[in-house]
Amino acid sequence: MINDKDSQKIVDYIQNFSRKHSLFVMAYGTGCGAIEIPATMTSRYDAERFGIRGAATPRQADVLLITGYLATKTLKRVIRVYEQMQEPKYVIGFGSCTINGGMYYDSYNTINALEQYIPVDVYINGCMPRPESVISGFIKLQELIQQGKADNGKRYRENLEWYRTNQKKIIKNWKMPDYNW
Amino acid sequence: MIREKETTLYLGPQHPGITGNMMVKLKVQGDTVVSATTHVGYLHRAFEKLIERRNWLNAFTLLCRFCVPEPDPMELTYARAVEELDNREVPERAKYIRVIVMELARLQSFLLWYAGQAGSGGLYTMGQWSVGDRNYILDLFEDLTGGRIYHMYIWPGGVRRDLPEGWTDKVLRTMDYLEGRQKDYNQLMFDNTVFQKRAKGVGIVPKEKAVEWGLVGPPLRGTGIKSDVRIDEPYEIYDKLDFVVPTFEGGDVWARAMVRQEEFRQSISIIRQAIEKMPKGDYYNKVPNPMKWIVPKGQAWAKTESVRGEIGFYVASNGTNKPYRVHAKGAAYSHGVTILEKVLPGQNIADVSFIMNSLGVCPPEIER
Amino acid sequence: MNLFFIILLILFSSAILAFISNRIVRGSSGIIAFIGITAASILFFTQLSIGSTYSFSLGGIQMQFGLNSFTYLFAIIVLGLGVMASLYSIQYMKGKERLGYFYFNFVLTILGMVGIIFSQDFITFFIFWEIMTWSSYLIVIYNGYSVSKVGIKYMIFSALGAYAMLTAIVSIKGIYGSFMIKDAMAAGAFNFTDHLYIPILLLIGFAVKAALMPLHVWAPKAYSMSPMSFTAVFSGAMSKMGILGMGLVLASIYSHASPEDSVNSLILKQVLGWLGGITAVMATIYALIQTDAKKLLAYSSIAQLGYIVVGLSTGTQLGVMAALFLAVVHAIFKGTLFMAAGAVEKQAGTTDMTKVSGLIRKMPFTFFASLISIIALAGVPPLGGFVGKWMLYESLITESDSYFLVIVIFFSSTAAFLYSYRFLFGLFLGQEEKETEHVKEAPLTMVIPMTILALLLIVTGLYPGILFEPIAHGMEYLGYSNVNWDMSVLNNIWGEQTNMSYIFTSIGVVFVVVILFISLKGYKGTRNVGTKEISTSGEIPLEHENLTYQLDYYKPFERAAAPLYKRSMNKIWNDIGNALEAVFNFTRRIYTGNGQTYALFVIIFLVILLIFKDSLFAN
Amino acid sequence: MTDLIKEQKLLENVTNPFKIKGRVIRNRRVEVFCDKETVSSVLLYAKTQLGYIHLAHMTCIDWIDENKFELVYTIWSPVEKVHLFVKTKIDRENPEMENIDRIWDQANTYEREMREMFGIEFPGLKGERDFALEDWEEIPPMRKDFDTHNYAQQTYFNRPGREDAKDVRETLVERSGTEVPDFAKKYSRER
């Protein structure tokens, strides 16, 4: 006879297994990294064999891919999109610009560290990262999901105030519905 | 404010149908667009401002990110502007190499356009094929420069390094392959009656207004006007090569697609000719010390033909080791804002993305 | 005194009382009308038995009141809907002007219809027909005589119908020597073989009321411009009077058809069937481009009556049964829908679907009633509408030769999904806007009738036999022998069956299982949000921007079906109408120009005809 | 050298009616300098009379030392295949320039961008004030006196080790406590 804990483990395993093998990526080319996404998705690199495919609206998406630098105008939209996604949701920071601003470190219109505004699961460095490294980033994310370590929706919800303060520092005209989870 | 009657549709910034990160706000009545407004700035990273803080050569890292699908024409245009200011001669071999790189960039961008045009019309197989084939060209770039997308290969005074051993053979083989593939593409896309039905008579730019509205490049040639920087103001060695600039009448999506399809063939032929005629010799007229290189005072305007049309750089120098002002104008600057706003009203919602792809709207080029 | 007279008297006195009482206590006339109609209905359903007759003579002419099993069916519609509509009307009409005038005519219309049902002879039939017509005309012009020429259109067509009918009636008397409907039926007065013009004239008279193409022009505006509580009766019950007449004529032709008649009846079948089919298609495609919910429903009424006419025109047992079943069900769902539209109009101020949206959370009961009615209207299983549609198709496929009519009907009924959805979406779904923030659910007396009718639709779906029984009796009265019916099993002539209870069971079981699953699964993680929280491509919409898709809703369809929209019956009639209007303008110099004189004129004409009947029709 | 006949002819055609100065830079490049007020009439003249129907480009250069904005209008004739630069200088204080979007619709975009980036007002200009930026509160960013690096440092979170444009490799290697490898030295900018 299996007890509750064990059956919960099995259920978790199955759920995480399917979660990791079915990653719907938000179709949002936020920055110039978007140019390598078609290559990743299409015939030579074919991300679909890992279950990675595009999703048109945030409601259906699991992964938000921040492809490169974020202008402040885009940051507002990214936050909106991120908040509309359903948990568990993951964020991949793509390219050096998401880590430290990259070559736009001194630009007045791009943010420098993405994780200050939304939680990030995996960073892929490089400018631009090759499709291979994009896929390896996804595989890293899959590992984290299988271990149950990747769920940033929860982190975001719990530290919402801190994130909000950072976000509002940049976005002056805050006209968005509240994130009421 | 009184509520509008027309429905507002946000095409972008987060939308599978938009060609990048921008927004076209559509007011629709039924499924007809009543008015369209382009909103840009989602990609504004102020690189003109940043270049003013870099020196003349450091600017190249930023420049090639000007329009992502096709970085090389930016490098070339800027390099030519700087060469004009500095009166720097370019070795003959470098000019040939530059032409090959330019045409390869054009080819890969065409392949990306195939994907966009077909994908926005619902033909996904086409996109999978062409973007897959695009990797072969990117491989060539990787061999040549070390980078897949961003190369920073063309410098003022020539190119950064000579061609690797056997690279030209590889290029020729790839050209043969692509020529064969183009037959497949044509069968899948241009011979398809559904595609023809979708494309004909859609998104018409009137011929008499085309130049005045600022239409350039393949879309302009799609209205029947022969205009190409490569023949209007020949740069590098384009005047020594034998190629045709195709034009088609109509000004609709179909005409633009046909122009591009023909230009794809022409680019392959140009590359073959350039490789055949390429002389041996120096590839780089070395600049003194890149960190301290001072470019004389003056202003220069250089333009080249990219896949979307002419790209111009206005460079002003005040005689220091940093550019004083660099202003870039891409084709999408007029295509994506004025012309799009003029063409879209009256069109079907289903055609909006189709037309945008056909006009070659590239958001980073608009806002920089 | 006879029960027939008592019922009519109750109705008449309540009409008068309603007229007077509004002068004394404002707003009381609605209650009086409701009480009067309810009392009459109770009396009717409890005391009156089928088959009872009462003869009397007036001015030497033999007249007869009676109730047969065919008309009983229509009595159910008229009185049932009358009670519901008058209950609904109390709150709906609250605060409006000229209530006495309205209720006087409202009750008189009911009276007219009840009178038609009671009539066993053509004279009373015609008199009550006219009472019904002019009282309804007075309500149509309730919002103003010259509003959109609606009154004049209705009047012209009614007059046309009335004269056609009158000529036919007098001819029947002249030829067959009797005003009794039963005599005429038995003598074969409606047959084409003997006197072609009599049935055609009669049919024209009835077709006007049933809004059959090409005589439908008055209907869209008349339906949509009258107060909704009346339109529920107008479209639900009054148009069925046309069906009653047509049923009498057609059924008696078919049921008494001898082999020699078959050519004629075939022509009739084809002509009338195609007229019905074209009516259905044209009205449907016009319904789906309407932006006013009331007008949409009006066109939809015309289309639905087209189906009924098609059913009647087949003349087969299943076909007529389908038509009568549809007639009853249509009365229920269209009554409900007009009430719902009225409720929206009352609460939100308008039924313009380009202005109202997102009322579902504010008016849940109205939405529920509309949803059920729309499902029935669209003919989606398992509700009553499906039963009717099923029988109609089966009858056309199995028993008729006009297979292409099936396609036409099917086209219209598929296109009906479009406007059905448009109605629900336009009023209840979409964005919740600031303009409709204040809207609340309609008052209880408006919700109750709608809910009752909606529930009736479910019952008629589960047990269509409830309606089959009176229909079968009615058909037997018309001359069909041994009409088969079952409580919940639909049979066609080839022996195939559709069992409604099985359908209900499987739908019910699946519904319960799935709704439990979807509601309980991840209950804590499910958040119910408003319509403002949608993904608009990451952008934040501005205040004045409209996010509900409202204008030119079915533009692609319109473009695809452009040739169908080119020819409009309206234009032809408008030309005729303009000419007629000129004539009427001339005649208005003689008459005072209001409805009473029109009625007076009709009656004078009738009397003249009666006086000179012998010299006119001597043979 | 190529002869510059058509360029000279163009220069005469433009300078003579308006009494303005200009020069031929090289083949296919002619520039004229004019006042703030005459710009639009020169452009209109070139467009309607000389066939310079294509507005290729418009830009603004901030000469902060002279306290002037230089505006450059680049136009192109598809027939002559010559570029004509129309240049003018305006004051840096309360800059205002005539709106030319009635001549070329697409000038609207350039002017909106200039209004935002340099703060030059174009009376009667259509379109929203926000072009590329959103809710910008500082001085117009493309002006020379706006320090973008400073602004970015103050506004955005910076990761340690990335304070300036310096090579990070040495810092990273230093932090890890190992010797600077040869390859790092070889390519380092600050030898």
Place this chain on the structure above:
Amino acid sequence: MEDLGLKIFGAILTTIMAFAVGMTYGGIVRKLTARVQNRFGPPFYQNFLDLVKLQSKKTNIAHGFMGHTAPVWIIIASITVLMFIPILNGNLWFPNLNFHGDLIFILYMMVFGSLGMALGAGQTGNPNSAIGVTRGLSMMVGYEIPFVLALVALMVQYHTTSIQDLMQIQHESGTWLIFSNPFAFLAALFASLGMFRYSPFDIVGAPAELASGPMSEFGGKYLGTMMTGGSIFSFIKLTLYVDLFLGGAGNPDHIGIWATLAGIGVLLIKTFTLYMVPVFYGWVSPRYRTEQAIRYFWGWPTALGIIGLIWAVY
């Protein structure tokens, strides 16, 4: 009561089979599509993974009552129709209710799901959803015409409206209806292109302009449940076509476990072959605009249907 137990067992068995087959077909199509597109493609069981993931989403968004129940409508429509369609001819293992319903019922019941979906999409208030719905409904008017023409032709030709009878007729005569009325079959085949909503008739959820069309606001368990209904529906449509035109599957003369398995095998082969028609067409064609699609269906698919009907009558 034994009978009832068997029926419930059969119903559950049928549903599970339809679900599994529909999902697997979807996966196989994804795989084949990938191969055509020069890709390796996801595993054939990818759809199941997607489904489990969608169902195990931790948070879900519902837009009111209709939005909440939209998937329920779809499931109701799919399972109810499934119950009234004969899966295997005369087999005891799949004793559905097909003697209690007929073609007209099935025609109308198939709309039930679309209506629910449309209402749910409508309540979300997303303009994309509403536009997608209008496109879908408009297109339905398009492809229903040839489809109904084909069905009427069959019904008139064989004087029956029951699918079971049509299957029986094919079984007894040994001739499939595709041969006895090829025009009707062709008309129905063209209609099926629209029904499956592959290119060129996928304008309903065209991502290039409408994101995911009517589904824009559905995610998590709602999308998962819709996916379930959708895959059952694709199995239903295929089985309906096979039953009507391709002789159905199963043999009432042979009953037993092996005969059942053989019947299922035949059914799978036939349905898969049929499924490949719209899929093949979809790989190589862009999508039509709505009005172009409608006109396409009213063009020669309808003409074929009319010929089929005339063929049937005379």
